[in-house]
Amino acid sequence: MTTAELAAPPAEERAQAEYLLEARKIEVTYDRVAIAIQGVSLGVPVGGRVALLGTNGAGKSTTLRALTGFLPSEEIEVTDGEVIYEGESLVGLRPHEIARRGIALVPEREKVFMTLKVMENLLSTPVGSNRASRAEGLERVFHFFPQLERKTGLIAGLLSGGERQMLALGMALMTNPRLLLIDEMSLGLAPVIVEELVGVLSAINRELGVGLLVVEQNAEVALGLADHAYIIESGRIVLEGTPQRLREHEDVQEFYLGRRASRDGEAASYQDVKQYRRKRRWYG
Numbered sequence: 001m002t003t004a005e006l007a008a009p010p011a012e013e014r015a016q017a018e019y020l021l022e023a024r025k026i027e028v029t030y031d032r033v034a035i036a037i038q039g040v041s042l043g044v045p046v047g048g049r050v051a052l053l054g055t056n057g058a059g060k061s062t063t064l065r066a067l068t069g070f071l072p073s074e075e076i077e078v079t080d081g082e083v084i085y086e087g088e089s090l091v092g093l094r095p096h097e098i099a100r101r102g103i104a105l106v107p108e109r110e111k112v113f114m115t116l117k118v119m120e121n122l123l124s125t126p127v128g129s130n131r132a133s134r135a136e137g138l139e140r141v142f143h144f145f146p147q148l149e150r151k152t153g154l155i156a157g158l159l160s161g162g163e164r165q166m167l168a169l170g171m172a173l174m175t176n177p178r179l180l181l182i183d184e185m186s187l188g189l190a191p192v193i194v195e196e197l198v199g200v201l202s203a204i205n206r207e208l209g210v211g212l213l214v215v216e217q218n219a220e221v222a223l224g225l226a227d228h229a230y231i232i233e234s235g236r237i238v239l240e241g242t243p244q245r246l247r248e249h250e251d252v253q254e255f256y257l258g259r260r261a262s263r264d265g266e267a268a269s270y271q272d273v274k275q276y277r278r279k280r281r282w283y284g
Contacts, residue, residue: 019043019084020179020211021067021103026081028066028235036062036076037235044179049205049212051226053219053256059235060215061108064183067213068105069095085179099126102178108187111168114157118148121156121167125174137174140208144200145170162193169197173204179211180204186218194218198225219256223247231256 022043028036037059044050054060065071066078069090083090090098099105112121122141123134142149145166151159156167165185172180182201186194198221204210216222222229223243231239231252239246246252 018046020046020048020086021213022082022084023063023067024082024084026063026066026083027079028062028071028076029079031075032077032079035235037066037232040081040232040235040237042230042237042240044211044213045228047205047209047211049202049225049227050214051222051229052213052215052232053217053222053229054232055217058232060217060232061183062235063232064105064181064213064215068103068181069093069098070105070107096126099175102176104172104175104177104180106168106172106180106182106185108183112156112164112171114155116156117152118154118156118159118167119152121171122148122152122174125171134174137176140176141170141173144173144204162189162197165189165193165197166200169200177210179213181213181215183215184217185214186216186221194221201225219252 023041025039025041027038027040030036040059040063042050042052042063052060052063062071062076067083067090071077078091081091085098085101085103088101090101095105113124116124122138125137147163148166148170151163156164159167169180169182180201185197185201189197201212201214202225205212212225214222214225223246226243229240229243229246230237231246239249239252241249247257
């Protein structure tokens with residue numbers, strides 16, 4: 001299977017896809033000069049599970065922040081393309097305006113308020129002032145994260161890394177989102193905790209119909225959770241397809257799954273791979 005074949009899903013798949021969120025050839029520029037991401041197009045179907053996979057510095061987090069309006073300064077902006085959510089353009093909207101429409105971002109850093117208690121973190125979200133909304137939100141969170149219910153009075157800074165990630169996801173769930181955008185969920189966490197979180201996200205998607213867009217460096221996590229995935233390198237989407245199709249691709253096996261067979265028959269490690277070879281193969 002060639003890269004060109006993999007990068008273009010069958011026409012009937014695209015025709016049938018009903019995107020909840022769609023990025024259309026978006027470009028993000030620093031100081032109106034340096035291009036951070038270029039021509040990025042991706043879509044999250046209603047109730048879909050999508051992964052954006054890439055190495056550190058590839059443009060994953062910038063893409064996610066462009067979708068949610070959380071670009072870190074006025075010097076960094078979306079200079080081309082469209083971001084469409086339920087038929088409405090999100091470009092130019094402020095983060096809180098985007099959040100009100102049902103999109104919740106779980107960032108890589110500064111996920112929770114470390115000096116506040118677990119319950120205070122949960123109630124700090126824009127869930128509404130009436131008791132019914134808060135009660136429904138808490139019930140939803142504790143259904144998926146019962147560990148948090150036992151630690152509502154604990155300061156967030158005393159939680160383990162896995163528990164803080166659960167709290168961050170819980171805070172997003174308090175807003176009753178239609179779409180969860182999650183940045184580097186597995187970073188710094190033990191595999192057993194990551195496996196548990198993947199199971200919870202799958203349950204949230206299945207039981208609530210919440211769409212998922214997960215940004216990851218960990219290919220096994222990304223491809224294990226998603227039903228469609230994109231690979232970004234140097235600010236451009238270079239491959240996309242179902243997890244099965246991506247797993248079968250030679251470049252993905254070599255550069256992300258560490259499965260390239262070396263000349264003496266031993267498996268090559270990810271660290272052995274040279275960056276220029278990937279660029280040369282994918283960009284020509």
